[in-house]
Amino acid sequence: MSRQQSIRKNFLFQLLISSASLIFIFSSLLYFYIEKSIYDEKKDELIHYAQNISNYKAVYDFGELPDNFLSLSIEVISLVSDTEHIEVYEKTENKKTYLTLIYPFDSKNDVYLKLIKDISPTKHLLKKILNYIFIINIVGFLLVILYAITLSKMLVTPIKQLSHDLANMNEHLMRPIQMDEIPQEFAPLARTINHLIARIQNFVKYQKELFIGTAHELKTPLAVIKLKNQVTLIKKRSVEEYIEAINTTNKTVDEMNIIVSNILNIGRQEGAQLDKPQQVDVISFLKQKANDFKLLAENEGKTLEINFTPDVFMATLQVGLLNQIIQNFLQNALKFTPEDKKVILQSSQDDFGLLIEVIDEGCGIDESVDLFAPFKRQGNKSGVGLGLFLAKSAADALGARINLTNRDDGIDGTRACLQINSQLSCILPQK
Template sequence: MFSKRSIRRRFLFQLIVASAALVILFSSFLYLFIKQSIYDEKQAELISFAENISAYKSLLSAKQNNADSLMGLSIELVTLSPNEDHLNFFETNHPDKTTTLTLIYPFDFEKLSYLKISRDITPTKRLLHKILNSIFLINAVGFVVIILYAIAFSKMLIAPISSLTRRLSNMNEHLIRPIKVDQLPDEFEPLGETLNRLIGRIQNFVKYQKELFIGAAHELKTPLAVIKLKNQVTLIKQRSPEEYIEAIRITNQSVDEMNKIVADILHIGRQEGAQLEMPSEADIIKILKKWEGDFALLAHSENKVLKTNFEPDSFMAVLQVTLLNQILQNFLQNAMKFTPEGKTILFQSHLDHTGIVIEVIDEGCGIDESIDLFAPFKRQGNKSGVGLGLFLAKSAAEAIGAEITLTNRNDGIDGTIARLVLASKLCCVLPMR
């Protein structure tokens, strides 16, 4: 019915063992309680007879007129030595399968005489045996009911998981739909939200991969067409060596453009491999200062100013450092590319309520926020480039669980703000900005 790895199988097995133990314990305690109650009553009755005999010289007191209580009763006067063990109560099983309960009660201490009062409790023993059988029968029926209820209850518990499984198993890249979290039980809402985030990433991945393939084909087709056209024009008539050299130079330029596209596509493959790297703990501020040193000299050589302001002094996070470096490299390269000479690039970080915010703010031409610049082969401005940098940065940010945005400045200065929000665990309590 269930496989060895089935959760329901383990749940039912544990429930059966626990229910069996509970039935046995409950039945045993209930039977012992009933038995002790009946024996206490029988013992109290024998003590009452003994007290009446000692006090009134009669079996029944004035308040006891029930002659039926004398049936099966046997009374003897016995003499016991001082060294002999005296038992208050004891039970005797006879060969004829009858049982008697006997009380030894002091009668005359001077003569060492005692009352030995015995009573046949065979009907009581039979009654207790019937009670025990009834208890186990009732609990056995209850045990079966518990098992049936457990099967139904376990099926009800896994119904949402089964529904999610069927829905996800019927999905493909063309039929991916978010899960309606409001229709799930409260306990499964976090799972539904997690699956929706995963579905969103898959949808973006499929979307961008399609755009990547289409864009790569288009970008490679254009320089190939240029090369072919130039070669056809060159072959129409004989030309001078200088004209041949110029044609070859133009062909080489087209080949270089194709090489850039191929290199970026290979870079995407390497990044997908980096997403599978084992995350490690790293100091984010230390990484930012390393990039500050690398780009400070480049900014100086291009007559640009790189300013930095890193807060806090330390911020520990567990992530793939390679992917973080790809994002920072793209931010700084774009800022250097679009910032004119003599202008300033601000490279900074600060804390907010979710974690650390890393920003690269330039004084370039800004962006058209209506365009999805994170899509492959999307370019802005007249600068050279294939248009895969921000696509790589977006993929890397999603892989490390970060949020990446690209907006225009709102302080009256033209330029762009590239922002990375990295939520992580602080190594110590740090003040907010």
């Protein structure tokens, strides 16, 4: 059974270990520095006394004797040594500590000065300093513990708030997270959650419309089939009339099959959203789709004009979802564009990322209608009304933006736009 890890406990443990190590290292360096400074001072003091004696001066050449001057012992000793050197060492006797200096006095005759100073008060002072540092370390470590606990609570608070907000949501009450109430470190997480909430809201909204629309779309042809069959059974008819009635029924069944096929496409698209994203050159993909639809446009007496910039745009995404969007845009554009007119497929870069546009010369749209809802149709062309619904779902899964507007250049027609976020893409230099 796997054991769950606690970020807060790990943070507290690492912070306490690092703080304790830092306090120990800093205190040790401070103590050793104080100890060395005091010992250097005592050593310099003994050397000063020895130099005064060697120069046949007074041991202490100031107006008043220092308080600890009486703790100084001076001897003249003989040592056999090949070099002149100053030796300083420390020793402890009878619970007292002495600092001894051996200083050359008459090197020709191997005569040295031996100065001994009682530094027990100094050792006692150092012990007091060490105790104070130890107490300060304990107090400081306790303060670090309190600070770490407070800081960890403060860091976990936004996560708890997010969890609380999400726990109180359901399909009937879903609100986006307020970004101004979230620390900037958690802003990417909040944006991701808001994106998911928006997708769930659209899913719930459109799924309800899909179920209602499916029931309505299937109910009408079923009623037609039943009525035709009832009329046919009322009286005996000729073979030709029976054939005509059966053909009408088959035509209605075909329309129902189209509806069912489109509904199955919705299920296939939801499966495509789980496909592993691939790195693809979007511009190369658009050129391939343009070549496919150019032939279809020429057969219908229409022109497909292309204009792609930049030359290369690498993105990591599900190619099947991108294909579904572009194919729907081009199919609708060619469907509503009259003969001898043109459809434009173009791309450009903007602040969001890569902007892909399909512009036609059709009848335009009613911008007050949500054309991305299931079974929404516009114009005088036949269709089930699920194409744009599938395109919208695919765009949401890609984290892209999709939009339909009328042309604003004085020409009748529709502009279908898809914006791929550059934060999920890698833009290569232009060739």
